[in-house]
Amino acid sequence: MAAAAVDGSAMREPAAGRGELLGRELELTVDRVAHGGVFVAHHEGRVVFVPDTLPGERILARITEDLHAGYLRADTLAVLESSPDRQEHVWVAAALDRPPAERAGGAEFGHIAPAAQRALKRQVLIDALTRTGRLAPAEVDALAIDVRPVPGEPDGTRSRTRLKLHVDEQGRVGPYAARSRHVVPVDDLPLATIGLERAALAAGRLPGVRSLDVVAPSTGAAFVVAHPGGGGPATITEHVDERGHEFRLEPTGFWQVHPSAPAVLTAAVQQALSSGPLDPSAANLDLYGGVGLLAAAVAGLAGPSLTITTVEGDRRASEHAGQNLARYPAAHARADRVESFLRHEQVRPDSAHRSAVVLDPPRSGAGTEVVDAIARRGPDRIVYVACDPVALARDAARFARYGYRIGTLAAFDLFPNTHHIEAVATLHR
Known part of the structure; x- marks a missing residue:
């Protein structure tokens, strides 16, 4: 039990110092959205940036970074009290039931109902x-x-005609996990158009390749450009x-x-x-x-x-x-x-x-x-x-x-x- 102060009130535990919270699991209440696809909670007066959540949710999170000026970064581990705007994630590979290090990046609002995404x-x-x-x-x-x-599509899937994917040392293809260089192998790409998804997944294992540009132009078939390795047509044509x-533009041009x-x-x-x-x-x-x-x-x-x-x-x-x-x-x-x-x-x-x-x-x-x-x-x-x-x-x-x-x-x-x-x-x- 904390010792009593002179005025009879309970003494507070001292705030954690720099780095002392790393690895700690905390229950947090999420306050608001922030720029960059993360949300804001607070702990002992410090701001905590945390993904995979929503304003109003009560979550269990693990502190992963102690940033400058009193800011922390955390991973969401579980939702204790969910928002009515939460939906089943549109991409299983990015869902909350995966370990944070194995969640595919690039669909950070996929757990949020579309109208709520736009409101945020x-x-x-x-x-x-x-x-x-x-x-x-x-x-x-x-x-x-x-x-x-x-x-x-009403749920925002099948909305991308271009993807950058990466290849790990075993030649497996996938996106990076959020804020990392770790490749997450995947067997579906629901944000991609059907043609783009088929072209990307047909690539199979690619030892010696670092990354892929996958492109589905509005004219012609989808294709893959490997780095290193090349591929694709000389130019492509887009209809507006x-x-x-x-x-007309380069195959991997903007x-x-x-x-x-x-x-x-x-x-x-x-x-x-x-x-x-x-x-x-x-x-x-x-x-x-x-x-x-x-x-x-x-x-x-x-x-x-x-x-x-x-x-x-x-x-x-x-x-x-x-x-x-x-x-x-x-x-x-x-x-x-x-x-x-x-x-x-x-x-x-x-x-x-x-x-x-x-x-x-x-x-x-x-x-x-x-x-x-x-x-x-x-x-x-x-x-x-x-x-x-x-x-x-x-x-x-x-x-x-x-x-x-x-x-x-x-x-x-x-x-x-x-x-x-x-x-x-x-x-x-």
Whole structure:
């Protein structure tokens, strides 16, 4: 029994020091969702990040990491009191009844009902805009944020046309376990399209191979590219919509993974730009343009006379963009890093001020140099396509220093059964 304090109250046990909780099993109550597919609980005043759970659940967890500044990381071992939003996991290989080290990564929201997944993603996006983006609650409310489902299976399975898989020393193929380099061999891939799953599982054992890219293009059969080893066609062709728009790209070049994503994002960018006419003679830009998907969306909205330059650092992707945009005579492709292009661009101020800029940066965001260069250019409208809410919020806060504010924001559940989200924001002065 704890000794009595002078005032008669029971003395508290001292809080555990750094590292003393490693390996301990604790009962925790989960408070909320956090960015990155994990959830937040607390123990003795310390934040505990834990996956495979839901807000409101009571769980048994094991502490696995003692992070800096009083943060801990844990694995969920069992659910003692479950949320009504919990469902049977869509992927047996990632389910809670497996040991944490043997749970397949890549489906961290697969235990959550689809509508609840979207509600959690909405909350993460709102948190990012208020905490990182420094938007006032009234500004966020005015955006009426909703994470929209997209066409596909109701449970979010069969929603991926591209996968990166890994190979262990015995040649067995599978994803990594979460936050590890341990390969989890699997005999199904329910998030993949049927063709993608068949191609991946048909590979069998692959001694000497480190990893696989498995691709199911919208035209032709699914295929596997081994590293090292190669494979696959020289190029592939993707169809975006029923109007027959085609895009050629490298077999493992960047393309949206959800079958509906190219059409959804094309429509979202066009909607974001529809607040007023585009100036066809202005120096319009598509940054991080890949093979020209969003440049084509802009040109398709304004017509073939629209001047637009798509900038992409990958030379082969830029070459494909030039070919893919051939039907738009005033569209041009530049192979260059975005930072370098903006640093050296020669453009008349009046043309820049009348322009629209579309950017689709990597998950890390555009960053200070690119944001500053775009803002100093002074475009009429900026459309920011984001696959990471915190990066979007951070860059939006930087744009706000130049007077640009988010006017509209649309969010889409293009990565169901994961924590990822795609958002399209329009910024105006």
